[in-house]
Amino acid sequence: MPLGLLALAIGAFGIGLTEFVIMGLLPDLAADFGVTEAAAGWFISGYALAVAVGAIALTAAATRLPRKPVLMGLLGLFIAGNAVSALAPTYEAMMAGRIIAALCHGAFFGIGAVLAADLVAPAKRAGAIAIMFTGLTAANVLGVPFGTFLGQQYGWRSTFWVISAIGVVALIGIAALVPSTRTMAAGTNIAGANGAAPAPSLRRELGAFRSGQVWLSLTVTVLGFGGMFGAFTYIAYTLTEVSGFAATDVPWLLVLFGAGLVVGNWIGGKLADRSIDGTLLGFIATLVVVLAMLGWLAALPVAVIVLLVLMGGFGFGTVPALQSRVMRYADQAPTLASGANIAAFNIGNALGAFAGGLAISAGLGYTSPIWVGAIITAAALLVMVVAWSTARAGAPSAERADAATRVTTTTGAIATSAL
Template sequence: MPLGLIALALGGFGIGLTEFVIMGLLPEVAADFQVSEATAGWLISGYALAVVVGALVLTAAVTRLERKPVLAALMVIFIIGNLVSAVAPDYGLMMIGRIIAALAHGAFFGIGAVVAASLVLPDKKAGAIAIMFTGLTAANVLGVPLGTMLGQAAGWRSTFVAITIIGVLALAGILILVPRAAADAGAASPTSLRGELRAFRSGQVWLSILVTILGYGGVFGAFTYIAFTLTEVSGFAASAVPWLLVLFGGGLFLGNTVGGRAADKDVDRTLVRVLAVLVAVLVTFGLTAGNQPMAVVSLVLLGGFGFATVPGLQMRVMKYASDAPTLASGANIGAFNLGNALGSWLGGVTITAGFGYTSPIWAGAAITVLGLAVVVSAARQANKNGAASGGNAASRRELDLQPV
């Protein structure tokens, strides 16, 4: 395994920790800044929106630059954002720190996925992307529980100091371990921003992004309110929730690894099968959430099959934008966060409407069914036009949308 993938995974670990650990520290942050928990919650929402902006705008701004220096610069931005959060004297500056860190998030994963794929042989690309995203899964499995415990024991600021240190280590790893030549293999020319934008004329690129929004939205529709489901429906004590989430994170880790290997063999077939099983898992979870053993099994399977889609979703959009994948890759990272926001919003709507704490699971199942329908349609269209193995050139020739 190329050592550069380890550096990328470490960067992904730090970014994942920044995104998710705040959920466990909101009470402490709210109390310190003397704001309501709802107001403190904007530190999560504001981060997600900034990720989308960074994934599009910042990635577009750096497409003409060499990828390794860009990754290093993004990690510097990430370090600055978390350092600002760690020392913020008030809520406003804390929000600024969160936004700064989030701007690096989408561009780092978008460009990092392209670099990870360039470090390995063609038939190992999805697996390499999965290794980079292993950092994100590790952040959920280990980082969030440990970061929350650290923040509760030594103050929430100590967690952001630790994340800043992780960022410094990731920066050093990128500078030392990621080979410049491989990182820039097939890189766009200095005049290729128009070429990057041209990738969005491909119907398959847009379908891939839509599948990402719906497939990932279904997972987070169920997961956002999972603590309420586990305590109010399954009957677990609140103290058991962190350990149950560790099991969920274990499913994430396994699913990400297996999903990456499967996607290397056949992206569309993997996505269709995994999304179909994910629908079944969500339906089973919704029906059996009141049974504790079944709830645990469903939770692990939700993490496994939910994250088994991630390497394939990222690989698919890069496949159909293969001549200019950087901006499309970044846009797909933004799509993951749009899916997160969609699922969380719809789950909240169902609870507010009085449908109970299993309703977000059913909402997630409905969104995932839509994602499954889209990927089945996209795969059939690709096969019909002979583009399934032809990459972006065939995609542009036979599947391009007509310019407005």
Template sequence: MPVALWALAIGGFGIGLTEFVIMGLLPEVAADFAVSETVAGYLISGYALSVAVGAVALTAALTRVDRKQALLGLMILFIAGNLVSAVAPTYELMMLGRVIAALCHGAFFGIGAVVAADLVAKERRAAAISIMFAGLTVANVLGVPFGTLLGQAAGWRSTFWAITGIGVLAFIGIALLVPARVGLPDAVAGPSGQTGPGLRGELAAFRAPQVWLSIAVTVLGYGGMFGAFTYIAFTLTEVSGFASSTVPWLLMLFGAGLFVGNLAGGKAADRNLGATLLTLLVLLTVVLAVFALTATSPVATVVSLVLMGVVGFATVPGLQMRVMRHAAAAPTLASGANIAAFNIGNALGAWVGGLTLAAGLGYTSPLWAGAVVTLLGAVVMAVAMVVRGGERAGRAGRRAAVLTAP
């Protein structure tokens, strides 16, 4: 694989660290700014909302910008946001720093996925995307625990200084390793100053029903897993009987599953994209249901937790590849919209899981809710494959009619 992919992975690592490390530092941040932990928690939700906005708005704004230059500009935004967070004297400025950093999140992964796919042969594109997303999974496995430890030992600001440094490293890597004018189909690489199909061309990609079906699968398929994961600490302690002190180590096992699943899913999607996604969504539904049924067993819980990470994140490269494939002439905005769909799925899954808890259905209910949401994603995926088959048959029929016309 091209070394440029690892520069993208470093950027993904820094962005993933920014998103998740705050969870372990909320008590310190809340104490420093003299706000409640609930108010401090808005630094997480504010980030998530900004990701969804930036994924579409910034990607749309950058449709005619050379994609390497766009990535470099987004990393500057990322560095600036984390620098503001590191020095913020007030809660309000801290929130501003979080918003600035979050705006680049969706656009970076959206544009980066297009660039990663263009760096390799067609049959290796999903695997290339998985390497970029590997940075995000490593952030969960190693970055968040060590970032939390650093913040607790040297003050929470030290973690954001470290993330700022990672952003600088990613910027240098992208500047040196990513080829110029990468990710642009020859058909749309226009004269100087025009490096893509433009916003109108990008929006035209959304006329394809398969693009919308792909986005729906992303929302439901990823949302089901994240809804279960959002409340997993309660399941582990209240149902499985683990001590609270063991939860971070169990989450590291889950993160290891994410890493393995991401890379394996990318390779599988390159072989057969549709079948891989449908199979993984059905498997994830089964894993979540079995997890809910066996959560009282500590051994079964550990196995289910790892499998949930492996199978759940194995869908990610394929989900991203599918929307790009069906918006092939102008994939950038569709790719960014799919990153927003991941975050919408996060919010949907957490909301549904929270409803089950509020209804008094117990601490395994988010797992059941996640299984139902994921099953809906599998159904939509099956429908998309049937519709796709009909589209192909229709095109074949029209070609045959033209060839046999007198």
């Protein structure tokens, strides 16, 4: 494994920690700044919106610049944003720190995914992306409980100082371990016919969006992740009000969910290196079943524990394949499309949370967001079937036969592993 992937994973860990640890610190922030919990909740919503904006705007602005220095600059922005949060004397200053840190989030993962793919041979790109995103999953499993504990023991500001320090470590690691574009593995998707990378061009990057497959991929990302997060956003209410768990059990149940994320991300990356579309079809179809069973069996604690792990695994297991797919169909200009896919993840998060909230407000109960999530995920599956069939129809006959074989093999392997 190239050591540069480890540096990228550390950066992903820090950024993931910034995004998710705030959930455990909201009561302390609300009390410290003298605002309601709803107002404190904007530290989450504002962050997500800024991620979507930064994923497109900063990636587009940096198109003509070398990727490694851009990634280092983004980490500098991340460190500054968390330092502002740690020092924030007012609610407004804290919000500013959150937005500054969020702006780098989408661009970091978008550009970092391209760099990760370029560090390895073409057949191992999805696995390389999965290694980078392991940092994000580790942030859920290890970082969030530790960051919440740290904030509760030493004050919430200490958590943001530690996150800033993690950013410094990642910055040093990328500077030392990630090679420049010209020295990356031969045969990368940014190389031209003579082996040299084409000159960066915003026009070329925007041209990637002329591909219908890029738009289908982005739609699958929005709906697939939207469905999972529609269920996950309100899962604490389901666990306590329907499943009968105590409130003190929720953090440890979320650690189990996070463990599912880690395993699913690793398996998804491995399978996506064999067949991107087959992995997505298998994982998304299984996620629909898992969500439906969770909605049906929510009153049974043992079933809920198992299904919570599976929801994390099959939900996040799609990430390497989704990121790889959009980069594949934007192969001559993958950077902006990769950033757009990160924005799509966050749009999906917002969509799922909004739809799940509407269901609860309509009086449909605390399992209703899970059923809404299952419906949205089923829509993602339909779009993925369209994307796969149209891609297969446009491929040469021999390639279509090979693709069909890989889809069948991968889907069977996923179904077997789910038993």
